[in-house]
Amino acid sequence: MCEMIDTISGGVCAAQGFRAAGLHVGVKTHAAWKKDLALIVSDAPCAAAAMFTKNVVQAAPIHVTKAHLKTGGIRAIIANSGNANACAPRGEENAKRMCAAAAAAIGCAPEEVLVASTGVIGQTLKVEVIESGAPELVRLLERSDEASDAAAHAIMTTDTVKKEFAVEAVIGGRVVHIGGIAKGSGMIHPNMGTMLCFLTTDCAISQELLQEALKEVVQTTFNRISVDGDTSTNDTCCILANGMAGNPVITTRSDSYIDFVLKLHEVCYLLARSMAKDGEGARHLITCTVRGAASEGQAEVIAKSVISSTLTKAAIFGCDANWGRVLCAMGYSGERFDPERVDVSFASSAGEILVCKNGRGLDFDEDLAKKILTEDEVDIDITIAEGDESCTCWGCDITYDYIKINGDYRT
Amino acid sequence: MCEMIDTISGGVCAAQGFRAAGLHVGVKTHAAWKKDLALIVSDAPCAAAAMFTKNVVQAAPIHVTKAHLKTGGIRAIIANSGNANACAPRGEENAKRMCAAAAAAIGCAPEEVLVASTGVIGQTLKVEVIESGAPELVRLLERSDEASDAAAHAIMTTDTVKKEFAVEAVIGGRVVHIGGIAKGSGMIHPNMGTMLCFLTTDCAISQELLQEALKEVVQTTFNRISVDGDTSTNDTCCILANGMAGNPVITTRSDSYIDFVLKLHEVCYLLARSMAKDGEGARHLITCTVRGAASEGQAEVIAKSVISSTLTKAAIFGCDANWGRVLCAMGYSGERFDPERVDVSFASSAGEILVCKNGRGLDFDEDLAKKILTEDEVDIDITIAEGDESCTCWGCDITYDYIKINGDYRT
Numbered sequence: 001m002c003e004m005i006d007t008i009s010g011g012v013c014a015a016q017g018f019r020a021a022g023l024h025v026g027v028k029t030h031a032a033w034k035k036d037l038a039l040i041v042s043d044a045p046c047a048a049a050a051m052f053t054k055n056v057v058q059a060a061p062i063h064v065t066k067a068h069l070k071t072g073g074i075r076a077i078i079a080n081s082g083n084a085n086a087c088a089p090r091g092e093e094n095a096k097r098m099c100a101a102a103a104a105a106i107g108c109a110p111e112e113v114l115v116a117s118t119g120v121i122g123q124t125l126k127v128e129v130i131e132s133g134a135p136e137l138v139r140l141l142e143r144s145d146e147a148s149d150a151a152a153h154a155i156m157t158t159d160t161v162k163k164e165f166a167v168e169a170v171i172g173g174r175v176v177h178i179g180g181i182a183k184g185s186g187m188i189h190p191n192m193g194t195m196l197c198f199l200t201t202d203c204a205i206s207q208e209l210l211q212e213a214l215k216e217v218v219q220t221t222f223n224r225i226s227v228d229g230d231t232s233t234n235d236t237c238c239i240l241a242n243g244m245a246g247n248p249v250i251t252t253r254s255d256s257y258i259d260f261v262l263k264l265h266e267v268c269y270l271l272a273r274s275m276a277k278d279g280e281g282a283r284h285l286i287t288c289t290v291r292g293a294a295s296e297g298q299a300e301v302i303a304k305s306v307i308s309s310t311l312t313k314a315a316i317f318g319c320d321a322n323w324g325r326v327l328c329a330m331g332y333s334g335e336r337f338d339p340e341r342v343d344v345s346f347a348s349s350a351g352e353i354l355v356c357k358n359g360r361g362l363d364f365d366e367d368l369a370k371k372i373l374t375e376d377e378v379d380i381d382i383t384i385a386e387g388d389e390s391c392t393c394w395g396c397d398i399t400y401d402y403i404k405i406n407g408d409y410r411t
Numbered sequence: 412m413c414e415m416i417d418t419i420s421g422g423v424c425a426a427q428g429f430r431a432a433g434l435h436v437g438v439k440t441h442a443a444w445k446k447d448l449a450l451i452v453s454d455a456p457c458a459a460a461a462m463f464t465k466n467v468v469q470a471a472p473i474h475v476t477k478a479h480l481k482t483g484g485i486r487a488i489i490a491n492s493g494n495a496n497a498c499a500p501r502g503e504e505n506a507k508r509m510c511a512a513a514a515a516a517i518g519c520a521p522e523e524v525l526v527a528s529t530g531v532i533g534q535t536l537k538v539e540v541i542e543s544g545a546p547e548l549v550r551l552l553e554r555s556d557e558a559s560d561a562a563a564h565a566i567m568t569t570d571t572v573k574k575e576f577a578v579e580a581v582i583g584g585r586v587v588h589i590g591g592i593a594k595g596s597g598m599i600h601p602n603m604g605t606m607l608c609f610l611t612t613d614c615a616i617s618q619e620l621l622q623e624a625l626k627e628v629v630q631t632t633f634n635r636i637s638v639d640g641d642t643s644t645n646d647t648c649c650i651l652a653n654g655m656a657g658n659p660v661i662t663t664r665s666d667s668y669i670d671f672v673l674k675l676h677e678v679c680y681l682l683a684r685s686m687a688k689d690g691e692g693a694r695h696l697i698t699c700t701v702r703g704a705a706s707e708g709q710a711e712v713i714a715k716s717v718i719s720s721t722l723t724k725a726a727i728f729g730c731d732a733n734w735g736r737v738l739c740a741m742g743y744s745g746e747r748f749d750p751e752r753v754d755v756s757f758a759s760s761a762g763e764i765l766v767c768k769n770g771r772g773l774d775f776d777e778d779l780a781k782k783i784l785t786e787d788e789v790d791i792d793i794t795i796a797e798g799d800e801s802c803t804c805w806g807c808d809i810t811y812d813y814i815k816i817n818g819d820y821r822t
Binding site: 054337 | 465467533741811817
């Protein structure tokens with residue numbers, strides 16, 4: 001599925017009028033070679049939309065970003081890694097100072113800047129290093145693959161690979177670009193978990209429809225991945241649209257709107273998938289598809305329950321075709337279905353094997369099953385007999401490295 | 412708290428008229444030194460009550476036990492480990508054959524026997540080895556500490572220690588005994604996860620009130636522990652009461668009933684706590700108490716969210732006082748509370764340390780925090796400002812061994 005999407009280079013700089021930069025300023029004190037401050041700037045004011053964590057405990061930058069979104073005409077996003085600025089002293093003050101520092105260096109109002117943070121919770125943000133680094137960061141701004149790459153790296157925490165994708169399409173007679181960068185190695189979960197995602201587009205679209213499009217797409221991409229079931233205080237997914245492609249502004253649910261949603265979905269799908277694959281310590285990307293459900297919602301609840309099951313994740317880590325764990329996770333999902341009409345297969349590039357038919361175990365070729373599950377990307381295909389709807393969710397296995405990483409995250 | 416309960420020896424044989432046995436018959440093929448079949452028999456017919464998993468996928472023995480509970484006058488419980496008899500061919504037939512084998516050897520009707528299984532899902536139960544082992548198992552029956560110990564061992568799967576407790580009390584002028592054995596190393600979770608628990612008492616109590624008492628007690632003990640958030644197809648907690656203590660039969664919510672519930676709670680509390688402590692691969696027992704809640708239910712939801720958080724569990728494994736994980740887990744629990752009025756402390760026999768006050772991190776002594784969290788039993792104490800209610804839940808850390816155990820459970 002991944003291979004069927006035509007991507008272009010450039011990430012958040014693929015769209016016209018967007019420049020980016022990433023730099024180490026000193027928020028990550030123990031790793032001077034790691035970038036920790038990212039900036040994305042649009043030459044023109046943007047329509048902006050965002051989705052946030054549903055956690056009751058929300059980080060200060062989320063409050064500030066929400067307020068700034070109301071003012072409109074957004075010009076930039078500033079984001080740091082290494083400190084979440086959540087449950088920390090002077091959180092809102094420091095988040096505002098980040099916006100002000102970026103605004104001063106760019107030459108816009110602080111309210112025209114969105115802000116995000118990711119990292120350790122509860123420690124005071126060293127905002128001074130951000131303030132002193134901002135002018136240099138602005139000097140580095142450019143529209144290039146390298147600039148988007150630098151920004152993508154600057155928001156990473158325990159991520160092992162950067163997440164960056166862009167696509168283009170003809171919309172309303174003009175070539176439109178959509179690109180994005182994201183981070184989110186751990187704590188990813190349906191309803192988002194310390195993930196940051198910044199999307200840019202030169203498509204002309206009203207703020208209202210941009211928000212609708214983002215909501216629709218997040219629902220079927222980022223909200224369908226899970227790393228460990230935990231959701232974070234800082235999750236933010238936002239998009240800036242500066243209209244510089246020159247297409248007629250999308251203001252209704254027209255064909256252009258649908259084209260835009262489909263392309264935005266491609267970018268978010270690729271980012272979400274790469275986040276699940278890069279779950280902390282993960283060795284396997286797990287794609288779980290539930291078919292034959294009464295509704296898409298039912299299929300989603302069951303698929304999420306499977307990819308969130310610690311026991312299933314441990315079994316996949318061990319390349320063990322323990323489909324009993326899958327049935328078990330389906331069973332406690334909260335959805336009703338007939339367990340005597342469940343089929344389960346495992347599949348990968350090494351083949352496919354049916355291991356459970358009508359709720360009963362089959363005598364299957366254990367060697368083939370092992371071979372299938374040894375691949376990096378593994379599918380769990382489930383069929384129930386409740387209807388015709390389906391849903392796919394993405395997760396990863398749980399490994400020794402996950403525990404190592406999270407056993408001593410703060411130090 | 413553990414130390415404040417006076418226990419007696421004898422486990423399921425502490426109560427008059429109960430005999431037990433445990434034996435290796437060959438269900439666990441790879442480990443001939445491991446017992447895999449347990450039997451508990453009462454000399455007199457019993458009032459019986461049970462609680463089962465809420466998983467939609469329920470193992471065959473649960474269906475059979477539910478049916479037999481309706482007939483009344485239960486005499487025995489037979490249980491095997493090594494195979495869950497869930498999603499397996501001829502599941503109900505084999506569960507009934509287990510009851511019949513026990514009944515024939517004891518000399519009662521098959522419907523007077525309850526049955527339970529635990530182990531791998533989806534593989535055909537080798538019922539023949541159980542049938543040929545049953546007469547020997549019946550010959551071994553006795554009322555002794557050793558017999559209860561053998562039964563406790565025979566239901567273990569990945570458990571590292573047996574779980575067995577008993578207490579006594581004067582109820583209605585007679586000395587009444589309540590004892591139990593349990594297993595449940597992994598998959599334990601609120602609403603129960605492959606846990607089996609068999610309780611016996613010589614208290615005279617009606618079947619109706621016995622069921623009420625069990626329900627009440629399970630709610631505040633077994634349903635407040637979590638190992639990995641997964642719940643199983645086989646969870647069963649049942650109690651047999653043969654009335655041989657000679658107390659006036661409890662038929663109303665009298666003082667005697669309350670005395671009985673309190674003593675039953677002691678046994679179940681000790682069993683639940685030891686289950687959480689022996690979670691697969693666990694090194695720390697985590698006791699999370701939430702105070703200042705609007706209701707006990709609110710406190711319970713928040714405490715369960717904390718002990719179920721994979722990130723919190725990994726932090727405790729690393730002896731890392733990462734209270735941000737605790738706040739985060741509270742925040743996504745689904746309960747509403749004011750995050751600016753949350754206090755969090757860590758405590759153990761090595762001391763107590765306040766790490767978060769009014770939702771903000773404190774500068775605390777990291778060395779002391781490490782020392783506190785290095786102990787085997789660790790408390791997470793949370794105060795919110797919503798009311799006066801509280802609740803305590805128990806869990807464990809997640810370790811490399813958890814992943815090792817569950818990465819290759821079937822083979």
